[in-house]
Structure formats: C-alpha cells, structure tokens
Amino acid sequence: xxxxxxxxxxxxxxxxxxxxxxxxxxxxxxxxxxxxxxxxxxxxxxxxxxxxxxxxxxxxxxxxxxxxxxxxxxxxxxxxxxxxxxxxxxxxxxxxxxxxxxxxxxxxxxxxxxxxxxxxxxxxxxxxxxxxxxxxxxxxxxxxxxxxxxxxxxxxxxxxxxxxxxxxxxxxxxxxxxxxxxxxxxxxxxxxxxxxxxxxxxxxxxxxxxxxxxxxxxxxxxxxx
Amino acid sequence: xxxxxxxxxxxxxxxxxxxxxxxxxxxxxxxxxxxxxxxxxxxxxxxxxxxxxxxxxxxxxxxxxxxxxxxxxxxxxxxxxxxxxxxxxxxxxxxxxxxxxxxxxxxxxxxxxxxxxxxxxxxxxxxxxxxxxxxxxxxxxxxxxxxxxxxxxxxxxxxxxxxxxxxxxxxxxxxxxxxxxxxxxxxxxxxxxxxxxxxxxxxxxxxxxxxxxxxxxxxxxxxxx
DNA sequence: CCCCTCCTGTACCGGCGGTACAGTTTCGAA
DNA sequence: TTCGAAACTGTACCGCCGGTACAGGAGGGG
Numbered sequence: 001x002x003x004x005x006x007x008x009x010x011x012x013x014x015x016x017x018x019x020x021x022x023x024x025x026x027x028x029x030x031x032x033x034x035x036x037x038x039x040x041x042x043x044x045x046x047x048x049x050x051x052x053x054x055x056x057x058x059x060x061x062x063x064x065x066x067x068x069x070x071x072x073x074x075x076x077x078x079x080x081x082x083x084x085x086x087x088x089x090x091x092x093x094x095x096x097x098x099x100x101x102x103x104x105x106x107x108x109x110x111x112x113x114x115x116x117x118x119x120x121x122x123x124x125x126x127x128x129x130x131x132x133x134x135x136x137x138x139x140x141x142x143x144x145x146x147x148x149x150x151x152x153x154x155x156x157x158x159x160x161x162x163x164x165x166x167x168x169x170x171x172x173x174x175x176x177x178x179x180x181x182x183x184x185x186x187x188x189x190x191x192x193x194x195x196x197x198x199x200x201x202x203x204x205x206x207x208x209x210x211x212x213x214x215x216x217x218x219x220x221x222x223x224x225x
Numbered sequence: 226x227x228x229x230x231x232x233x234x235x236x237x238x239x240x241x242x243x244x245x246x247x248x249x250x251x252x253x254x255x256x257x258x259x260x261x262x263x264x265x266x267x268x269x270x271x272x273x274x275x276x277x278x279x280x281x282x283x284x285x286x287x288x289x290x291x292x293x294x295x296x297x298x299x300x301x302x303x304x305x306x307x308x309x310x311x312x313x314x315x316x317x318x319x320x321x322x323x324x325x326x327x328x329x330x331x332x333x334x335x336x337x338x339x340x341x342x343x344x345x346x347x348x349x350x351x352x353x354x355x356x357x358x359x360x361x362x363x364x365x366x367x368x369x370x371x372x373x374x375x376x377x378x379x380x381x382x383x384x385x386x387x388x389x390x391x392x393x394x395x396x397x398x399x400x401x402x403x404x405x406x407x408x409x410x411x412x413x414x415x416x417x418x419x420x421x422x423x424x425x426x427x428x429x430x431x432x433x434x435x436x437x438x439x440x441x442x443x444x445x446x447x448x449x450x
Numbered sequence: 451c452c453c454c455t456c457c458t459g460t461a462c463c464g465g466c467g468g469t470a471c472a473g474t475t476t477c478g479a480a
Numbered sequence: 481t482t483c484g485a486a487a488c489t490g491t492a493c494c495g496c497c498g499g500t501a502c503a504g505g506a507g508g509g510g
Contacts, residue, residue, distance in 0.1 A: 007487080021343040025250020028466060040468090042488050049468070112340050114403045115332060118246040132403050154419050160412045163400055164393070167413050171396030175388055178339045178357045187385045188392050194379050195420040232456080253497060265499090267457050274499070 008046050020107035024116050061109040062131045083145040095189040104182030105173050139165045150200040168192045233271045245332035249341050286334040287356045308370040320414035329407030330398050364390045375425040393417045
C-alpha cells in the first residue's frame with residue numbers, strides 16, 4: 001500500500017503540471033509514463049482511464065486549495081480581531097503568497113476543467129461546480145461577518161461579492177499567464193482588497209487631520225501596495 | 226474566392242464552438258469535417274494544420290471582441306459626456322449584453338489558448354498576449370480620462386485597474402460556465418461597476434438627505450442591479 | 451478553351467487511448 | 481518460511497486521430 005501511494009502521487013504531480021500547461025486533451029498518457037518512469041500497464045493499474053486521472057487530479061487540487069485558504073485566513077483571523085481587518089489582512093497575505101511563487105501561478109485546474117467540460121462526465125462537472133460554490137460560501141461567510149459590523153457604502157449582494165473574489169483570482173491567473181507577468185495576479189488581489197476596503201470602511205466626514213489618521217490605520221492593518 | 230471564404234467561415238464557426246467547449250486538444254479535425262460536411266482534404270486545403278486553424282480562430286475571435294467593445298463604449302460615449310458616467314454606462318450596457326446571451330457566455334478563446342499554451346507556437350502566444358495588452362490600453366485610456374476629472378478616493382495604478390476589468394470578465398466567464406449560472410458573469414460586471422463608481426464618485430460629506438440624492442444620481446446613470 | 455479556385459477520393463503513416471492478459475517482484479502477515 | 485496480495489512489467493493488439501501525398505474533378509471567369 002505504501003509504495004503504491006507514492007507512485008500514484010508521482011503520477012499526479014507530473015500530470016498536474018502537464019495538464020495546467022497543455023490542458024487535458026493536450027496531455028498524453030504516454031508522456032506521463034515517460035516522465036514518471038512507469039510502464040503503461042503500471043499507469044492503468046492506478047487509474048483505469050484518463051477520466052479517473054482527471055477526477056483524482058481535480059479532487060487533490062481542490063483539497064490543497066482549500067487547505068491554503070484555511071491556513072491564510074485563519075492566520076489572519078488570529079492576528080486581527082476585527083472581521084474586516086482580518087479579511088483585508090488575509091487578502092494581503094494571499095497576494096504575498098502569490099507573488100512569492102517563483103514562476104508565477106501555474107494555473108487553476110478548476111478553470112482547466114471548465115474549458116474542457118464536454119469531455120468529462122457529470123461527476124467531474126459537479127465536483128468542479130461544488131468547488132466554486134465552496135469558495136462562494138467561504139468568502140460569503142467572512143463578508144457576512146464584516147457586514148454585521150460595517151454597513152457597506154453601496155448595497156451589494158453578499159454572494160456576488162464573494163464570487164468577485166473567485167472571479168478576480170481566476171481572471172488574474174489567466175491574465176498573469178497570458179501576459180507572462182507573474183506579478184499581475186498578486187496586483188489584482190490587492191486591487192480587490194482596495195475595493196473591499198472602500199466598500200466597508202466608513203465614509204470620512206471629519207476634517208483632513210482625522211482623515212489622515214483613519215487612512216493610516218486602514219493601511220497599517222495589512223500594509224499598502 | 227467567394228465560395229472558399231464561405232466554407233472557411235463555416236469551418237471556423239464549427240471549430241470555435243467546439244474548441245470553447247472542449248479545448249483545442251479535445252477537438253478533433255475529423256469531427257469538424259463531419260459537422261461542416263467537408264472532406265479531410267478540403268479541410269487541409271483551407272488550413273495547413275491545426276495550429277493554423279487555431280491562429281485563424283484566435284485572430285477572428287479577438288477582432289470580433291474588439292468590435293463589440295468599440296460599439297458598446299462608443300455608444301456609451303455618445304449618450305454621456307462625462308467620462309465616468311460614460312464608462313459606468315458602458316459597463317451597464319456590457320452586462321446587459323452578457324445577460325441577454327441565451328445560453329450564457331460560450332467562453333473566451335484567449336483563456337482557452339492560455340490554458341493550452343505549450344502546444345502552440347510563439348506567434349499564437351504573442352497574439353494572445355497582445356489581445357490582453359489591447360484590453361489594458363483600451364480600459365486604461367478610459368480610466369485615465371476619468372482620473373483627469375475625478376481624483377480616485379484611493380491611490381490606484383491605472384493599468385492594474387484596467388486589468389481588473391479583464392480579470393473580472395475572464396474570471397466571471399469561468400465562474401458562470403462552471404456554476405452553470407449564465408447570469409453570474411453579468412452580475413460580476415455590475416459588481417465591478419460598483420467598484421468603479423465607489424472609487425471615483427466624490428466622497429460624501431453632506432447630511433443624509435444630500436447623500437441619498439447623490440446615490441440616486443449615481444444609480445440613475447445606468448440603473449442598479 | 452484553358453486555367454485557377456475549390457474542392458473529393460484514396461491510401462498511408464505514426465502516435466495515442468485503451469484493452470487484455472500473462473508473468474514478475476516485493477513485502478508484510480500468518 | 482511460506483503465502484498471498486499489492487504493485488507492478490511485457491507484449492500484443494485495436495481503432496481513432498493528425499497529418500502527408502497525390503491524383504483528379506467540377507465549375508466559373510478571362
């Protein structure tokens with residue numbers, strides 16, 4: 001059982017990198033077995049077909065993704081009591097994590113599946129859909145907490161605002177990869193952070209001196225781009 | 226020359242729909258010739274290989290995309306003198322156009338190419354990159370005009386803000402397709418519109434009655450979701 | 451009438467996804 | 481120490497697909 005898991009993981013590692021660069025249709029099983037140093041029979045011992053490889057790949061990717069978000073935002077929650085400041089810090093930490101990736105973000109498997117949908121079965125499509133819905137719930141939960149303290153300056157639907165986090169991430173990845181500008185993604189996250197700050201931080205009605213103080217406080221919470 | 230163009234266009238139409246659903250790697254030439262009712266030799270008469278099909282597909286897509294943006298934002302410019310109101314109206318018109326698509330947005334070829342990059346030649350990757358840079362210039366131009374009149378409430382890089390429009394569109398398409406919720410994309414565009422309005426409309430320092438008036442004015446420019 | 455555009459038809463190649471199945475190594479539990 | 485399951489290897493094969501090569505034909509304009 002031990003060695004089997006190890007080989008399986010190695011296949012998944014190689015497959016993930018390949019699929020993110022070339023899509024599922026562009027990734028051949030033969031190239032995967034060549035790179036992992038396994039035989040074709042060995043491959044099909046672990047995954048009965050390409051669809052099952054995709055299933056395992058997607059599930060693993062989503063789990064890992066969730067783990068990263070858990071870590072970042074729970075750390076931000078530990079450092080900041082205020083839900084807004086905590087969320088803003090979380091976005092800051094996320095953007096730092098993204099800009100620390102040496103070759104830029106490798107791509108999102110959810111998007112890859114999205115642009116390949118018709119060749120997968122319902123189960124994979126459902127898994128993918130549920131991953132996006134989980135993002136919506138995650139960010140929605142945090143935004144609702146914020147809204148209990150800070151009335152938004154403009155009326156917004158909380159689910160749509162939560163989706164905006166996912167949108168900017170997915171879109172930022174596409175831009176970053178296409179432009180070959182690794183930093184674009186991190187910048188987009190910070191731009192989203194500006195939006196959230198603007199939306200929830202109370203409108204300033206005091207003279208300039210006090211305004212400054214307010215702004216410094218807001219910036220100190222997570223730094224300024 | 227006449228009939229040739231017609232057949233070529235028919236191939237591109239069929240190919241575009243297929244590629245947006247299944248990616249390039251997932252789309253076989255054989256299925257394209259079956260659907261267009263042409264022979265294999267006929268196909269290779271028009272496109273010497275799959276790469277050249279992709280090139281033609283991408284160029285046509287980008288041209289069409291640019292045309293749509295030209296139309297929408299020049300129409301908005303005709304209806305509104307103020308650059309901010311004109312941009313906000315443009316986003317409103319765009320979101321209406323997107324929510325009128327009967328089956329939702331079919332997907333963006335730029336994103337498809339982005340997630341297939343390694344199997345294309347440099348020329349296609351450059352074309353794709355230039356398309357995104359063109360978006361940046363387009364929205365950046367409009368945003369700079371706005372900034373000459375309205376100082377932003379928070380300091381923002383204009384290129385990054387312009388990229389945010391592309392991000393939200395690309396990300397919104399991924400979400401919309403994955404969730405199978407056609408309206409999500411249009412909602413995301415409206416959410417972006419809220420951000421732009423918040424960022425540029427002057428901070429309110431008057432009593433509540435006047436605040437209301439301001440908000441109604443802002444909403445009247447393009448309506449509220 | 452000829453030539454050019456726009457195809458069709460046929461034959462073939464190698465790569466790939468997938469199947470089938472027999473045999474082998476490895477390693478822990480009984 | 482043996483047994484058996486897990487984790488593979490090796491070989492052979494199928495049909496689809498991308499791509500090549502090349503011969504030929506319809507149809508319309510000069």
